[in-house]
Amino acid sequence: MFTPEQEWRHRRTHQKDPRGSRTMVVNSELERRARKGRFTRGVIGAGVVAIAAAAVGTGTAMAGSDDRTSKPVSKPVSKAKESHVTGDAWVKFPGDPETPYRRFIVDVHGGPWKIVDGKMEWGAARGTIRFNHFAPDKPGGPSKDHWGSIKVDYVMAGGPVAVVSGIRQDGVDANQKRGTLTFYQSPLGHKHDRMGFSWGIVNPQCQQMGTGPAPFSPASAGPDGRWLKGYTVKDGGIPLPDDPNVQPPENPPNCKFKKIY
Incomplete structure (x- = not known):
């Protein structure tokens, strides 16, 4: 046993x-x-x-x-999809009733921020905005195209509205280099689209990412009477960081205002 x-x-x-x-x-x-x-x-x-x-x-x-x-590691902030703003439209700028026609061609993709080495950094977009002011070089002269462009580094979309920002490539003052724009895709059709830009009737100095103006310029037929395709805004969502220990972004450098009026 x-x-x-x-x-x-x-x-x-x-x-x-x-x-x-x-x-x-x-x-x-x-x-x-x-x-x-x-x-x-x-x-x-x-x-x-x-x-x-x-x-x-x-x-x-x-x-x-x-x-x-030996390079910073950039990581996606979440599984949110990219936002997109694309299109081409003539608009009528209300601040210039004599030569109101402006054209904006947009091809922008991405998001508002990215994570680099555990810290959030503003700007995670790519693309270009080309803009045209159809106006005479001197009063009474024939109107002609005056093109400029913006190299985009920021986009945030919410529903049918998007804010886009980037660096102007034309010869403006240093503290006016950043341009911010808003685009609105109307549910009534592209003839009702609108957009706004951060010069003209907006103080262009010291603009920051994400601070676009109201979309004050309505879509219009161009000076030749043709309508273009308008703007398409695709909202990819707000990309929140996956890591709760991610550090917030640093404040942008101070911008020195110079009185322009």
Whole structure:
């Protein structure tokens, strides 16, 4: 007759391995020694080291990659889709009733911010805006095209409205280089679209990303009487950071105002 302890040992020693006919003698011996405290510290210590190595492994590999490239790592902020603003339209600028025609051609994609090395940075868009002021070079002269462009680095869309920002490529003063624009895609059709821009009837100095004006210019037939296709706004959602430890963006550098009026 076995004592309860001998019965337990006998069953564990002769228990069949479900993967074959081998007896689990090794497992039983390890359990017996562990109960006596011989390997408890070593087994637990090895387990902790293995778990820690597995947990840190991904981060170590990423750090190694960063060291090799020596470049900041930009990460997506969430699974939000990109926003898009595209189209081409003539608009009538209400601040210039004598030569009101302005044309804006838009091809913009992206979002408002990105995460670089654990910190949020403004500007995660790409694309170009081309604009045309159809007007004479001097009063009474023939009207002609006057083109300019903006290299876009910011877009945020909400429903049918988008704010787009970028750096003007024409010869304006340094503190007027950033231009911000708004685009509105009307549910009534593209002939009812609207847009606004940060010069003309808006102080152009020291504009910041995301601070576009009201869409004050309605879509219109052009000076030749033709309607263009209008604007399409696709809202990709607001991309929130996945990591709760992400640092907020730094404030932009101070802009020096120079009185222009």
